[in-house]
Amino acid sequence: MRKWTSVRIATVVLLALSIWQGSHIASAASKPYAGTTLNMLVCCPTVAQFVAMQNLTNSAFTPQTGITVHWDTSTPYGSIEQKLVTTAISGTGEYDIAAWPDSWGSAIKQYMLPLDSDIAKAKINLKDWPKADIAAAKTLDGKHIVGLPFRGHAQLLFYRKDVFKKLNLTPPATWQALVKDAQTIKAKTSLDPLALYYGGLGSGQNIFIWLNMLWSNGGTLLAKNGQPKFDSPAGIQATQMYMDLLHKYHITNPSALTDDEGTSSTIYQKGKAAMWIGWSWYEELYTNPTVSAPVVNKNTAFVAAPGMQGKGRAAYGYIWESSVLKSSKHQQAAVAYVNWLTSASVERKILLNKSDPKTSTVVGQHLSNLLNPQVNAANFGVSKEMAAILKSSRSEPLIPQWLKVQSILEVDLNKMANGANVKSTLAQAQQDVAAAVKQ
Amino acid sequence: MALKHERTLAVALPNRPARERTARRQRNIARIILLAPAIIVVLATTTYPLISAALVSLRDWNLTYSPNPQAWVGLRNYSNALQDTSFINAIEVTLEFTVVSVALSMVLALAMALVLYKPGRANVLTRSVLILPFAVSAALKGYSWRFMLDPGYGVYSKMIGFLFPPAQGYLWFTQKSWSLVFLAMSEVWGWAPLMALMFIGGLSAISPEIFEAARVDGASAWTVFVHIMLPLLRPILFVAMLLKIIFSLKVFDQIVTMTGGGPGDSTQTLNYYVYQTAFRDLNMGYASALAIVLVIVLSLFSFVYVRIVIGKAE
Numbered sequence: 001m002r003k004w005t006s007v008r009i010a011t012v013v014l015l016a017l018s019i020w021q022g023s024h025i026a027s028a029a030s031k032p033y034a035g036t037t038l039n040m041l042v043c044c045p046t047v048a049q050f051v052a053m054q055n056l057t058n059s060a061f062t063p064q065t066g067i068t069v070h071w072d073t074s075t076p077y078g079s080i081e082q083k084l085v086t087t088a089i090s091g092t093g094e095y096d097i098a099a100w101p102d103s104w105g106s107a108i109k110q111y112m113l114p115l116d117s118d119i120a121k122a123k124i125n126l127k128d129w130p131k132a133d134i135a136a137a138k139t140l141d142g143k144h145i146v147g148l149p150f151r152g153h154a155q156l157l158f159y160r161k162d163v164f165k166k167l168n169l170t171p172p173a174t175w176q177a178l179v180k181d182a183q184t185i186k187a188k189t190s191l192d193p194l195a196l197y198y199g200g201l202g203s204g205q206n207i208f209i210w211l212n213m214l215w216s217n218g219g220t221l222l223a224k225n226g227q228p229k230f231d232s233p234a235g236i237q238a239t240q241m242y243m244d245l246l247h248k249y250h251i252t253n254p255s256a257l258t259d260d261e262g263t264s265s266t267i268y269q270k271g272k273a274a275m276w277i278g279w280s281w282y283e284e285l286y287t288n289p290t291v292s293a294p295v296v297n298k299n300t301a302f303v304a305a306p307g308m309q310g311k312g313r314a315a316y317g318y319i320w321e322s323s324v325l326k327s328s329k330h331q332q333a334a335v336a337y338v339n340w341l342t343s344a345s346v347e348r349k350i351l352l353n354k355s356d357p358k359t360s361t362v363v364g365q366h367l368s369n370l371l372n373p374q375v376n377a378a379n380f381g382v383s384k385e386m387a388a389i390l391k392s393s394r395s396e397p398l399i400p401q402w403l404k405v406q407s408i409l410e411v412d413l414n415k416m417a418n419g420a421n422v423k424s425t426l427a428q429a430q431q432d433v434a435a436a437v438k439q
Numbered sequence: 440m441a442l443k444h445e446r447t448l449a450v451a452l453p454n455r456p457a458r459e460r461t462a463r464r465q466r467n468i469a470r471i472i473l474l475a476p477a478i479i480v481v482l483a484t485t486t487y488p489l490i491s492a493a494l495v496s497l498r499d500w501n502l503t504y505s506p507n508p509q510a511w512v513g514l515r516n517y518s519n520a521l522q523d524t525s526f527i528n529a530i531e532v533t534l535e536f537t538v539v540s541v542a543l544s545m546v547l548a549l550a551m552a553l554v555l556y557k558p559g560r561a562n563v564l565t566r567s568v569l570i571l572p573f574a575v576s577a578a579l580k581g582y583s584w585r586f587m588l589d590p591g592y593g594v595y596s597k598m599i600g601f602l603f604p605p606a607q608g609y610l611w612f613t614q615k616s617w618s619l620v621f622l623a624m625s626e627v628w629g630w631a632p633l634m635a636l637m638f639i640g641g642l643s644a645i646s647p648e649i650f651e652a653a654r655v656d657g658a659s660a661w662t663v664f665v666h667i668m669l670p671l672l673r674p675i676l677f678v679a680m681l682l683k684i685i686f687s688l689k690v691f692d693q694i695v696t697m698t699g700g701g702p703g704d705s706t707q708t709l710n711y712y713v714y715q716t717a718f719r720d721l722n723m724g725y726a727s728a729l730a731i732v733l734v735i736v737l738s739l740f741s742f743v744y745v746r747i748v749i750g751k752a753e
Contacts, residue, residue, distance in 0.1 A: 082718045089506050107503045107721060201699035202719075255590055257613045258701075400503040404720040415703030418613055436720075439501075 033333035034066025040322075040337075041087055042099040043080035045073040048284050049151060052350040052359035053341060061340055067333050069097075078203050081403070084108060091327035096334040099150065102136035102319045103396035107403055109139050112146035112323040118335045119145060128344060128366045130317065130390040136398060137321050147321030148342040149365045153279035154389035155212055155305040155316045156382075158286060162299040163189060163274045171301070175213065175241055176309040178275070182251035185274045192253040195273035196245060198417035200260030204406040206413045208261070208316075209277060211396065213238035215314035216307035222397050226437055228405075231430035238308065240422050242413075257417055271295045277305050279318055281363050283382045288357045302382065304389055317393030319365070344368055351375045351383070367391070404436040489734065496727035503721050516728035526729060528704060529712035532619075536708060537687040540623040540630070544683050545676070547631040552638035553664070566639060569632035577629070581696030584625040588612070615705035618698050622706060625693050630686070634679045641675035642668065674747070681744040685737055709733050 042050060054071050062068055072095070075083045081104050087095050088111035100108065119126065126134050126145075133149035157178075159171055164181075167188055172178035182193030198206050214221065219234035229235075246252050253259070253267050261278055268276035269285060271293035276282070286292050286300040307313035322342060324334040340346060344366040351369055354360045362379045369375050370387035396402065412429040416422050496516055500508040520526045551569070555562045575583075587595040590608040600607035611617045645668070653663050669676075691710040694700055700707035700715070707715070713733060717726035 085502065085718065085721060089502050091506070111506075199699070199701065201701045202695075254608060255610060257610055403503075404722075407715060407719050411700070411704045414701050418702040420703070439722075 031064075031066040033330070033336060036066070036330050036333040037068045037070060038096040038328075038330055038334055038337055039094060040069055040071050040097040040099070041075070041084065041095040042071060042073055043075050043077045046358075047073075047281075047361075048357075048359055049281070049350065049361040049363045052353065052361055053150075053346075055359060056346060056350060057337075057341070060346075061337065065333075065336065065340075067337060069337055081203070088112070088325060088327075091325075093325075093327045093329050095325055096328035096330050097322060097324055097338060099320050099322045100147070102132075102321065103398060103402045103406070105136065105147065105321060105323075106140060106398050106400045109146050111326055113326050113328070113331055113335070114139070114144035114146055115148065115324070115335065115338070116144055118339065119148075122339050124148070124339065124343075128368050130319075130365070130367065130387075130393060132317050132390065132393050132395050133319050133321075133365060136319050136395055140398075140400060147323040148338055149319055150322045150342045150347075151320035151363055152365045152386075152390060153281050153318045153363070154386045154393065155208065155277065155318075156280050156283075156302045156385065156389075157275060157277050157305050158268065158282065158300055158302045159275045160191075160296070160299045161301040162295070163191065164301075171303045172306050173303070173313070174309040175216075175245075175306050178306050179245070179249050179251060182249065182275070186251060189274065192267065192273040193251040193275060194245065194253070195259075195264040195267040195276045196252040196256040197259045197261050197264040198246065198256055198414060199258045199263075201410055201414060203260070204410045205261040206417070207396070207406065207409050208318075210239065210242050210409075210413055212277075212305055212314050212316050213242050213308060215316065215394070216311050217241075218311055222399070222437070226399065228430045228433040228437065230433075231426045236423055236426060239413075239416065239426055241308070243416050243422055246417060247419075269293065269296055280382055280386050281361070283362045283380060284360060287380060288360070290357050302385065304385065315389045315391075315393040317390045317395055319395060348372070348375065352378050354378055362386075365390075399437070401436050401439065404439075405433050408432045408436060492727040492730055492734075495724055496731050498724050500724040501720075501722050508724070512724070516725045517732075519725060520728060520732065525704060525707070525712060526709075529707050529709045532705065532707055533688060533690075533709045536619055536623060536690060536706075537684055539619060540626045540687045540690075541680060541683045543623055543627045544630045544634055545680060547627060548634035548638055548679070549676075551631065551635035552642055553668075555635065556639045556642040566636065569636055571632075572629045573633040575629060577690075577692035578696050580625045580629060581693035584621060584628075584693070585612070585697045588621060612698055613702050615702060618702065618706045622690075622693055622697055625697065626687065626690065630683060634683065637675055637679050638672060641672045645671050678744065678747055681740055681747070685740050685744065688737055688740070689733070 044050060050071065050073060054069075057069050057071075084098055084100055084104065085108055087098065088108040091111065098108075098112075105112075129149050130152075133152060134145070137145050137147040137149065139146055157171065163169075163185060164171065167184055169181045169184060172181050178194070185191060185193040196209065200206050211221065214230060214235055217234045217238040219232055219238055220229045223229040230239075246256055253264065253273055255267075256264060259267075265276055265278060265282055265285070267273045269292045280302075283300070283302060286296055289297050292300075304313050305316070322338050324331055324338055328334050342365075347364050347366050348369050350359070350361060351364050352375065362382045364370050364375065364379075364383055364386070367387055370383040370390070372383070376383045397405070399405070408429055412420075412425050412432075416425050495508055497511055497513060498508040499510050499512045499515075555566055555569075584595075587593045588611045590596050590610055596608070596611070599609070611621055649667060649671075650663060653667055658666070689710050690708055691714065694706060694708055694711045698706040700711055709729070710733060713726050713729045716722050716729060720726075
């Protein structure tokens with residue numbers, strides 16, 4: 001009897017041990033990178049999408065994988081370009097993952113890990129992103145993908161529907177129509193008709209509106225051979241239009257000359273302007289009652305940014321990619337995180353979560369999400385507008401010399417806004433860009 | 440006893456030079472040990488980067504294409520600088536800024552010193568508060584001045600608008616001249632009080648008998664100032680001016696935070712242009728050449744400054 005009892009006890013102990021061992025092995029298999037800490041370099045601590053992503057990482061990804069991810073958002077947008085470049089080049093391994101806007105990436109793509117085999121292994125559907133998103137993620141020779149899109153914006157015109165309704169105006173589809181609407185607003189209200197920005201030196205923000213006008217007018221920044229081609233009749237006309245909004249029509253806010261994108265948006269946000277043109281993510285600020293004036297909060301509507309009369313709109317997108325740095329000491333864990341972070345399901349969860357204004361975001365990139373009725377219902381319909389624009393959008397040129405070209409253009413656009421002659425300044429800018437590209 | 444003493448001397452005398460040599464050697468070793476940490480720090484943080492930058496300035500190196508320096512190009516980066524209109528513009532802007540900020544700082548500091556150098560409780564209190572603006576970081580100064588000159592909510596902008604109604608809501612940073620003036624003002628705001636303290640020290644060192652004698656001889660206040668105070672203050676004025684020139688030539692923080700080099704590139708100083716070339720254009724070879732040019736200019740002023748200061752000390 002005692003013998004049988006001992007056998008029974010031994011069997012139970014063995015069973016328990018094997019279960020414990022089995023679960024341990026299973027856990028090790030399902031959490032191969034448990035205990036790893038990843039560092040991610042990105043800007044802007046208060047961006048709702050980033051806060052939401054961090055929260056979801058902590059609540060879902062870390063328990064699921066055992067990987068802890070530290071988001072370093074301490075660098076402001078204006079300085080992230082330098083931080084990215086120095087981080088990528090120094091290769092210290094301090095960061096495992098970096099997020100970067102499309103045109104800046106060309107200077108640092110050589111320091112990013114190719115993801116082709118991991119994308120194939122994880123069966124990631126690249127067609128669920130707009131073509132421009134994937135083009136921006138490719139190396140300069142187009143052979144490898146070194147990033148996955150996780151943030152992107154379309155250029156929109158935000159306007160006060162209460163003002164437009166009161167003045168019987170329709171949201172403008174062209175710049176010429178915008179001028180007419182703005183003149184009416186100027187004559188009949190105390191609002192600045194259009195909050196705009198010609199400043200933003202250092203981050204190339206005054207290029208955004210100019211590029212819209214240039215492309216819409218049939219102009220080209222760089223020709224297929226890589227040479228600048230914006231000093232053309234179409235380019236001069238578009239540039240003149242950009243400057244005329246300020247100097248000829250006087251429809252912008254007075255401080256437009258020195259304002260950057262964020263400052264001019266604040267003017268609209270505070271209810272002092274009737275229109276603002278910028279990236280789609282600003283919708284989440286204008287609909288956030290804690291940061292926008294109630295009148296803006298209740299009355300903001302949007303349409304695609306206007307185009308030049310008779311020429312159609314220019315679809316202009318701004319895409320952020322996330323990449324694994326070659327210098328990372330935890331490359332596979334970082335790849336697993338980037339795959340998870342940029343997945344359609346994570347994006348959808350974030351897009352549908354409207355529980356907290358701090359994490360409520362309209363930013364999505366997967367076409368399946370942007371066209372999803374539930375997502376659109378939760379995001380004021382901005383998603384389908386973004387999808388329509390991003391499907392055929394283009395980005396700033398993906399050339400390694402872009403940072404230099406951007407410096408030249410932003411300074412010369414600012415000079416023209418400050419009164420320099422458009423024709424001669426544009427000609428000089430083209431010469432300087434040609435020299436930079438040649439270099 | 441006498442014999443013992445003689446024997447001691449006889450033993451000691453031949454060893455004396457040797458003992459002195461040993462003591463001298465020990466003193467030298469102690470000096471080296473004491474100086475070593477400072478020398479190591481200077482070598483690591485100044486000499487090595489300087490030599491490294493000088494070598495990089497002779498090479499072709501753009502970080503976009505390579506993480507390592509490429510071919511030796513001799514003085515090409517330096518000759519390119521001579522044809523670079525942005526570099527020439529940066530030199531002009533730097534000189535303009537230096538002249539304006541040095542002149543304003545000197546004049547204001549001297550005026551403050553003349554008011555405050557006499558003893559008195561209020562003067563002593565004011566003097567101790569004077570150092571505070573200098574303690575504010577340059578970047579913060581830039582942000583503050585930009586904020587205060589904003590046409591919408593800036594306190595300076597409102598004050599100027601109140602005093603001169605036509606200037607109401609004026610965008611000060613859209614004109615090169617005003618941008619430079621306010622950049623210089625932000626610099627003067629911090630520097631003039633410090634320089635005033637230096638001048639107060641100089642004025643306090645002048646014997647009161649000299650002033651009394653001048654007054655007895657019927658000299659006016661202006662005569663005393665021009666013919667007594669200024670000549671006696673000249674060494675301090677010169678040192679303060681040199682120091683201010685050196686700091687003005689390398690101005691950077693306020694440019695970033697106040698104007699971003701604008702409007703256009705009209706407030707882009709040499710130091711800011713070096714930064715732009717290195718960290719936006721990623722052209723390390725060329726940026727190093729520009730930095731070396733700046734170092735040479737600064738070294739000239741620093742050399743004169745050090746000669747004067749050491750000369751005075753000796």
